[in-house]
Amino acid sequence: MALDVTVKKRRHDFDIDVSFSCKGGEVLVLIGPSGAGKTTIVRLIAGLENPDEGRIVCGDEIWADSDKGMSQPTRKRRLGYVFQDYPLFPHLTLGANAAFSSQNGAEVDRLMKRFGIHHLRNHKPDKVSGGERQRCAICQALARGPRALLLDEPFSALDVTTRRLLRDDIVVLKGKLGIPMIYVTHDISEALAIADVIVPIVSGKIDRNWIERPRNGKETEEQILQPKAARKHRLSLVY
Amino acid sequence: MDWLPLYLSMKLALLCTVILLIVAAPLAGLMAYSRFRGKSFLEAFFNLPMALPPTVMGFYLLIFMGPSGAVGALWEQWTGSPLAFSFLGIVVASAVYSLPFALMPMKTAFQKIDRRLLESAYVLGLTPASAFVRVVLPNSINGIATSAILVFVHSMGAFGVLLMVGGSIPGETRVASIAIYEAVQSMDYTEAGRMSLILLAISYAFMLVMNRLSRS
Amino acid sequence: MLKITEPFLVFVRLDYAGVSAWSVKRTFLAGQAMFAWIMGLALILLMTTSALAADSLTVAVAASFKRPFGEIARRFEAGHPIKVKATFASTGTLHSQIVNGALYDIYLAADEKRPQVLHEKGLAESPVIYARGRVVLWTKRENLCRAGDWKSTLRDAGVRKVSIASPTISPYGAAAESALRKEDLWNVVKPRFVYAQDAGQAFQYVCTGAAAAGFCALSDAVSGVGREGCHFDVEEAPPVNQAACVLIRSKNREAARRFVEFLQSPASEKIKGEYGYR
Numbered sequence: 075m076a077l078d079v080t081v082k083k084r085r086h087d088f089d090i091d092v093s094f095s096c097k098g099g100e101v102l103v104l105i106g107p108s109g110a111g112k113t114t115i116v117r118l119i120a121g122l123e124n125p126d127e128g129r130i131v132c133g134d135e136i137w138a139d140s141d142k143g144m145s146q147p148t149r150k151r152r153l154g155y156v157f158q159d160y161p162l163f164p165h166l167t168l169g170a171n172a173a174f175s176s177q178n179g180a181e182v183d184r185l186m187k188r189f190g191i192h193h194l195r196n197h198k199p200d201k202v203s204g205g206e207r208q209r210c211a212i213c214q215a216l217a218r219g220p221r222a223l224l225l226d227e228p229f230s231a232l233d234v235t236t237r238r239l240l241r242d243d244i245v246v247l248k249g250k251l252g253i254p255m256i257y258v259t260h261d262i263s264e265a266l267a268i269a270d271v272i273v274p275i276v277s278g279k280i281d282r283n284w285i286e287r288p289r290n291g292k293e294t295e296e297q298i299l300q301p302k303a304a305r306k307h308r309l310s311l312v313y
Numbered sequence: 314m315d316w317l318p319l320y321l322s323m324k325l326a327l328l329c330t331v332i333l334l335i336v337a338a339p340l341a342g343l344m345a346y347s348r349f350r351g352k353s354f355l356e357a358f359f360n361l362p363m364a365l366p367p368t369v370m371g372f373y374l375l376i377f378m379g380p381s382g383a384v385g386a387l388w389e390q391w392t393g394s395p396l397a398f399s400f401l402g403i404v405v406a407s408a409v410y411s412l413p414f415a416l417m418p419m420k421t422a423f424q425k426i427d428r429r430l431l432e433s434a435y436v437l438g439l440t441p442a443s444a445f446v447r448v449v450l451p452n453s454i455n456g457i458a459t460s461a462i463l464v465f466v467h468s469m470g471a472f473g474v475l476l477m478v479g480g481s482i483p484g485e486t487r488v489a490s491i492a493i494y495e496a497v498q499s500m501d502y503t504e505a506g507r508m509s510l511i512l513l514a515i516s517y518a519f520m521l522v523m524n525r526l527s528r529s
Numbered sequence: 530m531l532k533i534t535e536p537f538l539v540f541v542r543l544d545y546a547g548v549s550a551w552s553v554k555r556t557f558l559a560g561q562a563m564f565a566w567i568m569g570l571a572l573i574l575l576m577t578t579s580a581l582a583a584d585s586l587t588v589a590v591a592a593s594f595k596r597p598f599g600e601i602a603r604r605f606e607a608g609h610p611i612k613v614k615a616t617f618a619s620t621g622t623l624h625s626q627i628v629n630g631a632l633y634d635i636y637l638a639a640d641e642k643r644p645q646v647l648h649e650k651g652l653a654e655s656p657v658i659y660a661r662g663r664v665v666l667w668t669k670r671e672n673l674c675r676a677g678d679w680k681s682t683l684r685d686a687g688v689r690k691v692s693i694a695s696p697t698i699s700p701y702g703a704a705a706e707s708a709l710r711k712e713d714l715w716n717v718v719k720p721r722f723v724y725a726q727d728a729g730q731a732f733q734y735v736c737t738g739a740a741a742a743g744f745c746a747l748s749d750a751v752s753g754v755g756r757e758g759c760h761f762d763v764e765e766a767p768p769v770n771q772a773a774c775v776l777i778r779s780k781n782r783e784a785a786r787r788f789v790e791f792l793q794s795p796a797s798e799k800i801k802g803e804y805g806y807r
Binding site: 372375376378379380381382395397398476480481482483487494495497498499500 | 619620621622624625643646689690692695697698722723724725726730734737738739
Binding site for chain 1: 427429430432433434435436437438439440448451452
C-alpha cells in the first residue's frame, strides 16, 4: 500500500510543486530549511488545505484529484497526524485523548502501555511532560488504525534524550505498522536515523540532486551522527 | 411585599438564558469560523438590538408580534392565542434584545481556541458539527459563562422593551422592573426600594455562581 | 503686531519642525491671543444665558398635554417678554424629579393628586385645574365602530385584548375603572386587560393593533391619528381633572403665576377645546 503524492500550490513567496511516493512500512522524510513548504505539503496530504492542482492517492483510495474535481474531507481520509506542538485536547485526560477516535478500549490500552504512558491515563495534558504528551499524541493518532501516518517535526520541542528514545520508537513502529509514514524534520541526524527515503524540499520544490536512498540500518548511531557520515551521503546542509 | 413580579423576572431571565445559549452557540460558531459573502452584514444585523434604544426595539417587536404582524398572525393561527402580551411574547422579546450579549463573548471565546485543536479533531474523524460540540464548547466554558451572565442580568433588568411589548399583566408580563417603575410612578417609594434591592441581590448571586462554575 | 486671524493659525504652526527663535515667540503670542479669544467668547455666552434666565420659564408638562401646550406656550410668548421652555414626561416621573430637587418653575400634571401632594409637602403653591380631560373607548376596527356604545363594543367576541392605563398610576385608567365598576363590568373585562403606563401608551397599543380597543384620552381620539378610528364617550366616568401648580423653588414665581393664569384664559380655552380638553 503506497501513498502517492503529486501536488502544486501557489504561495505568496514561492510555488509548491512536488511529486513523491512512499511505500507501506517505509518512512519518507521531508527535510529542508524552515519555510520551504514542508508543513504545507503535509497539510495538503491531510486535506487541511487544498492543492491548486494534484493527485493524492493512498493505496486504492483517491484522496484528492484535481482533474476530477474531487477532494475527500480530512475526516474521511483515515490518517494519523502528529503535530509539532502536540495539541492534545486540554479538557480531556491523556486516556480520553488517546481513545478519542477509537471504540476499541483494549487496543488503546495496549498502545498506551507500549509507549509507557498507561500509568498517566487519568492525568490532564498540562500535568505531564512534553515527551509524555507527544507519546500520547502518537497513541491518539494510531488508535484509529490509520492508513498513513504524518509526523510534522514531532520531537523538535523536546530534549535530546527524549528525542532519541522516541525516534527509536518510530523506527520500531514502521516495521510493525506497515503503513506509509511521512516525517518532516530539519534535523539531518534524525533524518538519517529513521529514513528509508529522504526528500529534500527547498522553496517548495524537490531538489533532485539530493534524493538518496541511504543504506538500511547498517550504520551505527555514532557513524550517523558524524559529520563524516553526512559527507559520505553527499548531503550538504543548506540553511 | 409582592413577590410575583420578582418570580416572573427570574423565570424570564432563566428561560432567556437557556434559550439564548442554545440558539447563540451555533450562530457564534458560524461567525467565528466560517467565511462567506455578506458575513459582516449578517454580524452587524445580529448586533442591531444593541444599537437600538430599547423602546424603539419594543415598538417594532410589538408591530411584529401583534395580531396583525407577520409573526403574531402566524402564531395565532398555529396556537389560537396571541403572542404579544403573553409570557412567551416577552421571552421572545427579551431573547431578541439580549442576542448580541450572548453572541459576542461566545464568538470571542471560540476564536481564541487554537485552530490546531480543531484540525486535530478533523484528522481524528470528526465532522465540523461534532468537533464544535466535543472540542470547541468544552474549551470555551469561560466565554459561555460570560454570555450566560450577561443575558441573565440583562433580562432581569429589561425595561424599555418589556414596557412596550408586555402590557404589564400581573402574573404574566408584569416583571419586577416594570413593577418598580409603577411603584415609583404611584409614589410608593418603599415598595420600589425593596424590590430593587432584591433584584440586585438576585443578579449578584447569579453572577457569583456563574463565576464559580466557570473557574472549576 | 499680530493679525486678527493669527491666533487660529497656532494649531498649524505647531506642526513646524525647524523653528526659529522669532517664530517661537510669535507662536507663543498667538497662543495667548487664542486663549483670550476663547475666554471672551465664553464670557459673552455666559452673559447671554444669564440674561435669558431672568426672562424664561421651565415647565414640567405631562406628556399627554404636549401638543396643546406647544400652541399655548407660543401664544403666551407672543404676548409676554418671557421665554417658555418645557420638559415632557409622565406625570409620575416629573413628580419624582421635583421631589428630588429638579428646578422647574411650573408643574403641569395629568391628575390632581400629585400637585396636591407637592402642595402638602410645601414644595408647591396651591394647585389649580387647568384642563379637564375625558376617557373614551377608542378602536380602529370598522365593525366595532358600528356598535351602539362602549359597553356593547366591549361585549364583542372579536375584542380579545383591551388596553387600559394602569389605574394605580394614571387618572385616565382610574376613571375608566370607576366607570367599569359602576356598570359591574370590571371583573368581566379584567381578564382581557393589557395595562399601559399611561393613556398615551394605551392608545398606542390599539394603534399598533395589539389591542382591539382601549380606554384612551379624548385628546388622543380626536387627534389626526385618532380620527382614523372611532371613539365612544364613557359618560359614566368622572372627568379627568388636570392640575397645575407653581413650584416654591422657582426663581420666577411672578412670571410663573402669570403663565398659570394664561392657561385658564379664553385664548387657551379655545386651543384646549381643539385638542379635546374642556
